[in-house]
Amino acid sequence: MDKNADETRMKCAEVFRVANLSEFCTCKDLKCPYHPTNHDKGCSLCIEKNLRQGEVPSCFFNKVGGTEGKTSFTFKDFAKAVLSE
Ligand code: SF4
Numbered sequence: 001m002d003k004n005a006d007e008t009r010m011k012c013a014e015v016f017r018v019a020n021l022s023e024f025c026t027c028k029d030l031k032c033p034y035h036p037t038n039h040d041k042g043c044s045l046c047i048e049k050n051l052r053q054g055e056v057p058s059c060f061f062n063k064v065g066g067t068e069g070k071t072s073f074t075f076k077d078f079a080k081a082v083l084s085e
Contacts, residue, residue, distance in 0.1 A: 026062040 022036040022043045030037060034045040043057070050057050056078040061067045064081045 025059055027058045028067075029058065 025036050025043070027035055027046070029035060032038070032046075034049050036042055036046070039045060046057050049055075050073070054075060055073040056075060058067045058073065060078060061070065061073065061081060064078075064085050067073075070077070
């Protein structure tokens with residue numbers, strides 16, 4: 001295989017990986033396997049999990065009062081948080 005082609009492919013993969021990192025993520029749960037620091041798929045895994053469970057990602061809660069003390073992150077909980085702003 002062409003060495004230059006391999007190097008270019010590796011550089012593209014690195015750029016793609018960095019571009020997919022959600023550096024704006026305000027989620028503080030770094031132990032969560034879906035947190036963008038724990039994989040190279042950006043927000044995708046977090047959003048997929050939240051949609052599957054009928055929940056809203058913590059970055060949205062962080063815009064309306066934060067997640068401190070919250071144990072439930074449903075759409076309804078988010079609506080309540082927005083309305084209590
Ligand atoms: S969707 Fe999830 S991973 Fe993306 S910024 Fe929000 S909390 Fe972070």
